Amino acid sequence: MPTPAWIATGALLAVAAVAFGAHGLAARLHARSLELWETAARYLIYGAFGLLAVGLAGDRLGRGAGVAGWCLAAGAVVFSGTVFALALGAPRWLGAVTPLGGALPILGFLALAWSALR
Secondary structure, three states: OOHHHHHHHHHHHHHHHHHOOOOOOOOOOOHHHHHHHHHHHHHHHHHHHHHHHHHHHHHHHOHHHHHHHHHHHHHHHHHHHHHHHHHOOOOHHHHHOHHHHHHHHHHHHHHHHHHHHO
16 A cells, blocks of 8 residues: 555544543443443554554655554454444454454554564
């Protein structure tokens, strides 16, 4: 994916993290569900910042930028998506997918670091 696309994706994830704010849900969610919601939003914004870094570093990172970007984007969506769903009462088995979503950003940030150091 070209550099501007990573910047746009990061910016859209940041907007989503803000839009998914718990303000309207605070009265409807139990404390534990609200905590899950806030965790999901926080990690979505981390992924967004990572994608912005990938996009801003651009072509200087070579192929590693693509690996980093895809891992960060997929990880943000899978991790935050499953945690958002759990906060809203999705079946608990969905939580088994969450660690995969958590591993992907780790791989993405490692790919970003590796590419930057090459």
